[in-house]
Amino acid sequence: MRDVQNSPIGVFDSGVGGLTVLRELYRQLPQESILYFADTARLPYGNRSAAEILQFVREILIWMGKKNVKMAIMACNTSSALALEAVRREFDFPILGVILPGARAAVKRGKRIGVISTSATAKSNAYRQAIQEIDPNAQVWQVGCPEFVPLIEQNRIWEPYTRQVAQKYLQPLVSQNIDTLVYGCTHYRHLAAVIKDIVPPTVNLVDPASYVVQAAEKELKLMGLRQTTPPLPTQFAVSGSPEIFSQVSQQWLGYRPLVEQVYLPTAHHSPFTWEEVEVLD
Structure with missing residues (x-):
């Protein structure tokens, strides 16, 4: 049985926007481990259809489920507006929108x-x-x-x-x-x-960003999911260029993060059709 309490919080956005939520997590919940994903290969989300956004969000959440997140935060208003209610019914971990x-x-x-x-x-x-x-x-x-x-x-x-x-x-x-x-x-x-x-x-x-983290803190406390061990370094992953994301995000993080590029699993048939996630070199 996996240690759910000490699993990471998943945070995702189309790009560097979600770093505003990440910084609030560092400030308000410094004891938590975090997995951050930026869907930079498909940004901006703002000109996408509702069907596309729902597909993207499902793929990201499938990947995060494979990474054993205990909670996911949609650090993206477009995803929150168009996909939150649908995916909340499909995954077995809490999902918060902004x-x-x-x-x-x-x-x-x-x-x-x-x-x-x-x-x-x-x-x-x-x-x-x-x-x-x-x-x-x-x-x-x-x-x-x-x-x-x-x-x-x-x-x-x-x-x-x-x-x-x-x-x-x-x-x-x-x-x-x-x-x-x-x-x-x-x-x-x-x-x-x-x-x-x-x-x-x-x-x-x-x-x-500040208020969704407050909501996350309440949810973690209510569910008994607050981390009990020292946090691990934040993991960063992108669907596009790791180098560009690392360079652009440095000004807001205060350091240049180590970023990996991943292929997301597809969700054409069911959000529970788990496929292997291939990490790019």
């Missing part, structure tokens, strides 16, 4: 709430529905920001063009006199300095 924790935090901060997200998340209306289920009187404006993730993944955060793009996306929300702005994509926290320079200082900024 949208509900983010929505709960937002309604505590304001009544005029702006959400910046990928186009897929915006079209899903997941944030509006979650926020207004909690507070029917809250007003919600959503803006899809398709250029943000590629700019972040290409390490172009400080270029003048990125600020121009941010201005274009944020201006409609500022004009609505929002009092709260939700980072509806985990990547967007990496643009915090740019965003803070555009929105009024009175606007509350909500990063769901």
Whole structure:
């Protein structure tokens, strides 16, 4: 019987966006071991169909199941919006998404709430529905920001063009006199300095990464799954280039991680059809 308590927490995203969740795990749950996966070969997720996202998420969770994770955190709003409810019924470990924790935090901060997200998340209306289920009187404006993730993944955060793009996306929300702005994509926290320079200082900024980790801590405690042995070093894996991910992530991690490239198992017939995962040299 495997030692479930001391198994890792799985965290996944399309790229470096989920590092915002990883950093919160380091801060709030430093005793836990973590397996981080970035699906960099298929990013950005924001222009994918719901069927594609569900397929990708199943493949990632099958791989994480083979790695014996005790919990998985979707550090990706698009996956949380389009696939969370379906896959929760299919796997035998808890799976957490970022949208509900983010929505709960937002309604505590304001009544005029702006959400910046990928186009897929915006079209899903997941944030509006979650926020207004909690507070029917809250007003919600959503803006899809398709250029943000590629700019972040290409390490172009400080270029003048990125600020121009941010201005274009944020201006409609500022004009609505929002009092709260939700980072509806985990990547967007990496643009915090740019965003803070555009929105009024009175606007509350909500990063769901912090709140999903709080939810994870409660879940682990409730299920008796808190780690009891010293944590292992974080394992990093990607579906694309390990070198590019390692280089780009260094600025947020404070170190250059050792990253392996993996082939994901397929999930064409059933999420429980386990296939061998081949590690690339």
